[in-house]
Amino acid sequence: MAEDSSWMTAGAGECAPSAELHPEIAHPARIYNALIGGKDNFAADRLVAEQLSAAVPETVAGAKANRAFLGRAVRAAAALGVRQFLDIGTGIPTAGNTHEVAQAVDPSARxxxxxxxxxxxxxxxxxxxxxxxxxxxxxxxDLRDPEALLAAPGVRDLLDFTEPVALMLVAILHFISDDEDPYGIVKQLVGALPVGSLLVLSHGSGDLVTPEQAERAERSYDPAAAGIHLRTRDDVARFFDGLTLLDPGLVIAPHWRPDTPPDAAADRLGIYTGLARL
Incomplete structure (x- = not known):
């Protein structure tokens, strides 16, 4: 079980995180930061980002499309009246964070x-x-321990689980192997939420590239640190079993309620996205 360390802007005490960052080991949050053009990453992270881009040239565009999906999905959730968000695997803060988007709609959003x-x-x-x-x-x-995650003070003390919550699993489940039971994890998290809650999910896939490209992309990650597990559209759809997918359903990121029409190249961006109601 991961050590709990919480910090709240709503008046709770502060607990400093560990200073042990292991810059020599590539980490998903820092790799993603490198892909979207951020500066909060190390050489090991940039190397993996370069390897991913060499394997699948659309990787950078896909990462940016995923980030744009997050913003649109948060706005959609807020438009449906949801004012609480549980963002797991949030990554390094950058422009358009969940709280910024949600609190722009309603400053009381948690x-x-x-x-x-x-x-x-x-x-x-x-x-x-x-x-x-x-x-x-x-x-x-750690997402792999949903019971401890839900019981953590920073979650339990901020969110009211008798009211709707938007559970956000954006570009995180592909770092959970089949042996770690990703479907069971999602089921447990969803089971803790009341009716009217939402699941916001995106997941990497190898469907739109060659098998060789998908294999090279998976090999780019060190399995001892953070292996990646690309899944098919049908596999991703299973995360929504028992839920009601809202329009436009399960689609690749650029096609999920785009602000502007996506170009033809967007059809090769292999990250599936969806928003569903409990």
Missing amino acids: VAYVDNDPIVLAHARALMSGSGHGATSVTRA
Whole structure:
């Protein structure tokens, strides 16, 4: 079970995350940061980002499309009246964070961020050290232990689980292997939410590239640190079993309620996205 370390802007005490960042080991949050053009990454992370881009040239565009999906999905959830967000695997803060989008719609929106990487906590604490961030918490916990995650003070004390919650699993489940039971994890998390809650999910896939490209992409990640597990559209659809997918259903990121019509190249961006109601 991951060590719990929470920090809340809503008045709770502060608990500093570990300073052990292991810059020599590529980490998913920092790799993603490198892909979207961020500066909060190390040489090991940039190397994997380069390998991914060499294997699948659309990787950078896919990462940016996934980030854009997050913003549109949060706005959609807020438009449906949801004012609580549980963002697991949040990654290193950048422009358009969940709390910024949600609280732009309603300043009373509550956002609980969860990640298992100390560097994510360090950046999130720095980002939200000032005023104007509303009710927001940052918790160190591991998606692989949903019971402990849900019980963590930064989650439990901020969110009211008798009211709808948007559970956000954006570009995180492909780092959970089949042996770690990703479907069981999602079922347990969804089971803790009341009717009217939402599941916001995106997941990498090898459907739209050659098998060789998909294999090279998976090999780019060190399995001892953070292996990646690309899944088919049917596999991703299973995460929504028993839920009601809202329009436009399960589609690749650029086609999920785009602000502008996607270009033809978008059809090769292999990340499936969806929003469903419990």
